Amino acid sequence: xxxxxxxxxxxxxxxxxxxxxxxxxxxxPHMSFLEMLDTLNEKLITEGDEPVEFDHDCREGICGQCGMxxxxxxxxxxxxxxxxxxxxxxxxxxxxxVIEPFRAEAFPVKRDLKVDRSAFDRxxxxxxxxxxNTGQAPDATAIAVTHQLAEExxxxxxxxxxxxxxxxxxxxxxxxxxxxxxxxxxLLPQGKEERSERVIKMVKQMDNELFGHxxxxxxxxxxxxxxxxxxxxxxxxxxxxxxxxxxxx
Amino acid sequence: xxxxxxIPNGPLEEKWTNYKKTAKLVNPANRKKLDVIxxxxxxxxxxxxxxxxxxxxxxxxxxxxxxxxxAHSVAAQGGVNAAKNYKNDGDSVYRMFxxxxxxxxxxxxxxxxxxxxxxxxxxxxxxxxxxxPFGREYGGYLNNxxxxxxxxxxxxxxxxxxxxxxLLGAYQALMRQVGKKTVELFSRHEMLDLVMIDGxxxxxxxxNLDTGEIERHSAHAVVLATGGYGKxxxxxxxxxxxxxxxxxxxxxxxxxxxxxxxxxxxxTSLPQSGDYQxxxxxxxxxxxxxxxxxxxSKNNETRKGNDIxxxxxxxxxxxxxxxxxNLAPRDISSRAAKERIDAGFGIGPLKNAVYLDFSKAIRxxxxxxxxxxxxxxxxxxxxxxxxxAYQEPMMISPSAHFSMGGxxxxxxxxxxxxGLFALGEANFAxxxxxxxxxxxxxxxxxxxxxxxxxxxxxxxxxxxxxxKISTEDPAFEKAENAVKKQIEELIxxxxxxxxxxxxxxxxxxxxxxxxxxxxxxxxxxAIEEIKKLKQEFYRDVRVSGHGNxxxxxxxxxxRVADYFEIGExxxxxxxxxxxxxxxxxxxxxxTPDGEALRNDAEYQFISAWAWTGEHxxxxxxxxxxxxxxxxxxxxxxx
Numbered sequence: 001x002x003x004x005x006x007x008x009x010x011x012x013x014x015x016x017x018x019x020x021x022x023x024x025x026x027x028x029p030h031m032s033f034l035e036m037l038d039t040l041n042e043k044l045i046t047e048g049d050e051p052v053e054f055d056h057d058c059r060e061g062i063c064g065q066c067g068m069x070x071x072x073x074x075x076x077x078x079x080x081x082x083x084x085x086x087x088x089x090x091x092x093x094x095x096x097x098v099i100e101p102f103r104a105e106a107f108p109v110k111r112d113l114k115v116d117r118s119a120f121d122r123x124x125x126x127x128x129x130x131x132x133n134t135g136q137a138p139d140a141t142a143i144a145v146t147h148q149l150a151e152e153x154x155x156x157x158x159x160x161x162x163x164x165x166x167x168x169x170x171x172x173x174x175x176x177x178x179x180x181x182x183x184x185x186x187l188l189p190q191g192k193e194e195r196s197e198r199v200i201k202m203v204k205q206m207d208n209e210l211f212g213h214x215x216x217x218x219x220x221x222x223x224x225x226x227x228x229x230x231x232x233x234x235x236x237x238x239x240x241x242x243x244x245x246x247x248x249x
Numbered sequence: 250x251x252x253x254x255x256i257p258n259g260p261l262e263e264k265w266t267n268y269k270k271t272a273k274l275v276n277p278a279n280r281k282k283l284d285v286i287x288x289x290x291x292x293x294x295x296x297x298x299x300x301x302x303x304x305x306x307x308x309x310x311x312x313x314x315x316x317x318x319x320a321h322s323v324a325a326q327g328g329v330n331a332a333k334n335y336k337n338d339g340d341s342v343y344r345m346f347x348x349x350x351x352x353x354x355x356x357x358x359x360x361x362x363x364x365x366x367x368x369x370x371x372x373x374x375x376x377x378x379x380x381x382p383f384g385r386e387y388g389g390y391l392n393n394x395x396x397x398x399x400x401x402x403x404x405x406x407x408x409x410x411x412x413x414x415x416l417l418g419a420y421q422a423l424m425r426q427v428g429k430k431t432v433e434l435f436s437r438h439e440m441l442d443l444v445m446i447d448g449x450x451x452x453x454x455x456x457n458l459d460t461g462e463i464e465r466h467s468a469h470a471v472v473l474a475t476g477g478y479g480k481x482x483x484x485x486x487x488x489x490x491x492x493x494x495x496x497x498x499x500x501x502x503x504x505x506x507x508x509x510x511x512x513x514x515x516x517t518s519l520p521q522s523g524d525y526q527x528x529x530x531x532x533x534x535x536x537x538x539x540x541x542x543x544x545x546s547k548n549n550e551t552r553k554g555n556d557i558x559x560x561x562x563x564x565x566x567x568x569x570x571x572x573x574x575n576l577a578p579r580d581i582s583s584r585a586a587k588e589r590i591d592a593g594f595g596i597g598p599l600k601n602a603v604y605l606d607f608s609k610a611i612r613x614x615x616x617x618x619x620x621x622x623x624x625x626x627x628x629x630x631x632x633x634x635x636x637x638a639y640q641e642p643m644m645i646s647p648s649a650h651f652s653m654g655g656x657x658x659x660x661x662x663x664x665x666x667x668g669l670f671a672l673g674e675a676n677f678a679x680x681x682x683x684x685x686x687x688x689x690x691x692x693x694x695x696x697x698x699x700x701x702x703x704x705x706x707x708x709x710x711x712x713x714x715x716x717k718i719s720t721e722d723p724a725f726e727k728a729e730n731a732v733k734k735q736i737e738e739l740i741x742x743x744x745x746x747x748x749x750x751x752x753x754x755x756x757x758x759x760x761x762x763x764x765x766x767x768x769x770x771x772x773x774x775a776i777e778e779i780k781k782l783k784q785e786f787y788r789d790v791r792v793s794g795h796g797n798x799x800x801x802x803x804x805x806x807x808r809v810a811d812y813f814e815i816g817e818x819x820x821x822x823x824x825x826x827x828x829x830x831x832x833x834x835x836x837x838x839x840t841p842d843g844e845a846l847r848n849d850a851e852y853q854f855i856s857a858w859a860w861t862g863e864h865x866x867x868x869x870x871x872x873x874x875x876x877x878x879x880x881x882x883x884x885x886x887x
Contacts, residue, residue, distance in 0.1 A: 012799075030523060032633075035526065044793075045793050045802065046745070051801070055315060056489060057319050057489055059488070059528050060488075060629070061632070062323055062324050062410065063323050064316075064319060065314060078632070080628075081632055085629070087632075087635070111798075114799070117315060118436065120316065121316050121317070121434070124318075125425065128424065129379070129422060130421075132378045134299065134699075135702070137371070137377070138374060140373045140376075140391055141390055143377060145385055146387070147385045149385075150385040151382075153380075157407075157414060158413070184380065190380045
């Protein structure tokens, strides 16, 4: 199949960027979207041009490093799919595809399609963990967790931190990402002890990173490759209010 | 050179306890005076960096990804082993040790394997305490499943995303220390050389992948937890960035490489579909718990899987290995698949796959139960192939996966370079010639959480009077200049072929001559071809852009340059081992029915290799393997 690509090219954070046109012919529809970009880069390198920089690593949909806006949609048209798991069979022969980086003030562009998502790491570092040192944990059976609860916690823990929720949100809010971790930890007995401190610190950090507020449009859930539910955001709001209500003087 | 493995005295089950009793400690007040560098943020890297950070050392943590949470441990699906015996099915530390040793074809150190089994109990406790949502029974207790090569249920799992959940636990522990400023994080940084001063590892040279800047970092100890180099085959189950550069550059500075040719080929990955393909995706081995593997019993079958009647299907694993059936270990299952494919019974458009069939399990247990156990894997299969595996059998194929080889380490996980430690898949230690399923997450984690914190402290106890190590030392300058020179060289070749072209060519060569099966003639041929390809690379590769900014092509070029040398060593290693064991199958050494033929009398040793220079053959140093507890037997899964 043939494709016409419009790709965002930007030398670095300070430079201005713009969309460039590229044509690719005779592509195999079983090719993944990133393999299509590999093919384009091979062509650009052989022709003496600089290849398009984009982030990716596992190419199995689990590491969360890939991600771009494809025709205005985070990770492209397939539901619950990362860019690396998107294949050309989702597009039509001859189609024009617009490829841009994930955009948000908190995710500055590094080059072309690569953005800086370290704000997510700082949110986790502010409180997204159970404070347990290594080596002396109690026996795992000492803490019973029902099957249903473990599964529910897992649903939230499955977030891959790709940033699609931020990129697709009109406010560039990180509420889905942050709330998924808050919920995962608050549900489990191991994480309950710190739930108040955790949610307050994480929300504060989220604001410090210049992410916008959540205004409940729910676009994040629709474009999340892991199908993380917006109910996590409701849970985060509950945890936050609860934490403030019971805050020790 | 005589290798000292530093195995503690005493009976097997007391060795680790004895070591811990006598290991030297560092006073908390002195820990602040000691710097440690950790390269890699997978399970081994994150857990050791977090552990050392919380103990009070100054830790610098490096990874090439944009966040430590991306490390490839995240992709492991099936589970993590621990001899908890929650199922009351006869499991024990000893049995797990025995299974692992046998699974590795008696080519691992008894003491290390026993310690891994022993520490497995603590790992589950640690992970649960961190909030890892392992699969649970309805009563609230932890659930288990079984994996290839064993007959007990000792694998703990978090759906098909166990690696992800364990890694996130370790990553969160790491980020907690980053928040406390005990660990300084350097993401998008790649180690390009090891710096040695007075024969000890004293620092590293890294390239900031965002800016292209070359940086010097010093420390009293350097820990490499950089994973495996299976991506050398280009098509593999590994992440695109996985590479062997850090360990290889340490090797060229004096650390020995052990068993480099033992790279496991995983039996259940998705088959290759075309030349453009960049990787092969693994489908968890846990699928073999319920899926039945078969090929048509007729050559060149053209009918679809569902149209082939039961009596015309060859369940070759159940036929050849009735005791273990579909749960036969990886090396055996992979070879059996290759045997059927080569004999013309392969299926799929390229005739390079076998079926993994769930129809019986769905009939017996219902679709819902199967969906609950493996739903995400079925979804992934649908996304990648476009086929619904609830309706028709999956197509799977063997692909390069886990490197059992790596830097040689002693019992303390220290390499032959004092102060340089290697953890997880980057070392050679625990798996022998074949890794059993669900032992990889385990080894990486216990190395980082429970073993290295003791052994690194033992080493550092002699370093408290060293004082700060200056990056102005001439050794840093020399290493930095060498790195800069290589970058310049690569950029200036300005040839006609891309880096990927060379990587793919090398990978194909290794698949064909140093892959699932090897022979003397092929290995000798491959060594010559790799040398030629390397020369061509330095003459004709085209690396676009510059060295002083973000440049992915340059990163890849450096890694491929190292792969040529690693590939050559893999072939030497395979060539000198005139036997078949685990991942290493020499066609000249097999039983009449095609099983691996080990030669204990002559090859019961670990091959450790020393770098002797670019144009000379590597030097082989042997570490004899002594079995006191279990005498090697013929590995039979029949």
